[in-house]
Amino acid sequence: MDLQHLVAVHFHRGEVITFTGPMRAEKTTHLINLAKKIGKYSPYRAVIATNHLNTRDTDKEGNPVILSAGGERSELVPLIIDHKNPEELLEKLAEENNRDTPDNYGKTGPVDVLFIEECNFFDSKFPEVIERIKLEYPELMIVLLGLNYNFKKETFGIMGWANSNFTKYELKANCNILKGNYHACGMLTEYTARLVNPDKVEGYDGEKVSVIDKFGKKIKDTFTFDPIFSPTVLPEEKDTEDNEKQKTRLYTVACSKHHKLPYKKEALEIESFIKNQLISRESLPVEIVLEKFEKIKYHDQILRYLTEEKGIKYDNGVLILRNYVSGTAHGNYLPHPSENLKEGIYKPELRNLLLSEAEKELLKKLGWT
Numbered sequence: 001m002d003l004q005h006l007v008a009v010h011f012h013r014g015e016v017i018t019f020t021g022p023m024r025a026e027k028t029t030h031l032i033n034l035a036k037k038i039g040k041y042s043p044y045r046a047v048i049a050t051n052h053l054n055t056r057d058t059d060k061e062g063n064p065v066i067l068s069a070g071g072e073r074s075e076l077v078p079l080i081i082d083h084k085n086p087e088e089l090l091e092k093l094a095e096e097n098n099r100d101t102p103d104n105y106g107k108t109g110p111v112d113v114l115f116i117e118e119c120n121f122f123d124s125k126f127p128e129v130i131e132r133i134k135l136e137y138p139e140l141m142i143v144l145l146g147l148n149y150n151f152k153k154e155t156f157g158i159m160g161w162a163n164s165n166f167t168k169y170e171l172k173a174n175c176n177i178l179k180g181n182y183h184a185c186g187m188l189t190e191y192t193a194r195l196v197n198p199d200k201v202e203g204y205d206g207e208k209v210s211v212i213d214k215f216g217k218k219i220k221d222t223f224t225f226d227p228i229f230s231p232t233v234l235p236e237e238k239d240t241e242d243n244e245k246q247k248t249r250l251y252t253v254a255c256s257k258h259h260k261l262p263y264k265k266e267a268l269e270i271e272s273f274i275k276n277q278l279i280s281r282e283s284l285p286v287e288i289v290l291e292k293f294e295k296i297k298y299h300d301q302i303l304r305y306l307t308e309e310k311g312i313k314y315d316n317g318v319l320i321l322r323n324y325v326s327g328t329a330h331g332n333y334l335p336h337p338s339e340n341l342k343e344g345i346y347k348p349e350l351r352n353l354l355l356s357e358a359e360k361e362l363l364k365k366l367g368w369t
């Protein structure tokens with residue numbers, strides 16, 4: 001897809017645009033190229049913001065940089081916003097508008113284009129922040145970048161809101177799953193998938209799948225598709241070798257024919273049952289659910305997942321509904337800011353069984369536990 005026409009900023013003032021798609025769809029490459037064309041060869045000034053979850057992208061001195069998966073790097077120094085405090089964007093944008101030291105393209109003063117990376121990670125206050133920016137800066141062109149879906153094929157965080165409200169450019173990537181003859185599928189797709197090496201986690205085992213990793217290496221029969229009850233957001237382990245075989249988890253791209261999400265059907269069935277019950281009653285004893293679904297393998301893990309991610313809360317033996325911004329039945333649950341998602345989880349210790357030692361270490365280091 002050619003996005004270079006967006007360099008004609010005067011045609012897009014006041015517009016909000018999204019670049020969305022799966023991993024490896026080259027969203028960031030498009031951003032870097034466009035920001036360069038605007039910065040270097042047009043009269044306009046572009047600024048890039050991202051959030052502090054993007055920890056892997058720093059230069060040798062530890063300063064944040066915008067780096068594509070293929071290694072291209074933007075010359076613009078990004079504004080770093082706390083994903084839980086998207087309001088920071090208002091302050092930082094105001095500072096940028098008053099900037100009198102030239103940026104790396106020699107420009108100062110008012111911002112014409114605001115790119116925001118990793119939007120899928122911002123919390124539910126983000127839409128309001130964008131609406132305020134639009135009111136305050138009616139001439140500004142805003143580009144929101146983010147993953148369309150998580151590996152569970154759910155709209156990813158606020159990207160559902162962004163993609164349904166604004167001009168959407170949907171990029172695709174090639175399916176990286178190997179077919180029976182170990183040849184890559186290659187079909188264009190919009191879905192990200194996640195695989196797990198069952199030898200590295202205690203809590204899950206499934207059918208093996210073969211894949212091309214991000215370095216182009218074939219990894220045969222080592223990984224399995226990560227089940228629906230694995231945590232949605234897990235940081236990627238750093239690459240230590242030129243293949244991904246040694247990792248616990250591997251993010252990839254899979255077409256609708258090859259994408260698998262084990263235990264999705266079962267999780268939906270249990271979720272529907274609980275939420276339908278909670279229409280007519282305030283709380284539901286957890287024993288009722290366990291008894292009804294005892295035959296489903298991993299039912300405890302599924303309940304843990306529903307209480308962690310799907311708007312259900314466990315409290316003293318009963319299940320109740322959490323407060324939400326959107327997503328009640330089978331929509332993606334977007335929690336109300338008042339909800340503490342660390343509380344009210346059914347058997348939270350089960351989560352650890354789905355993580356390897358390396359991942360637990362990484363989560364601890366990032367302060368996510």
Ligand SMILES: [Zn+2]
Nearest residue numbers: 175185255258
């Ligand atoms: Zn495929």
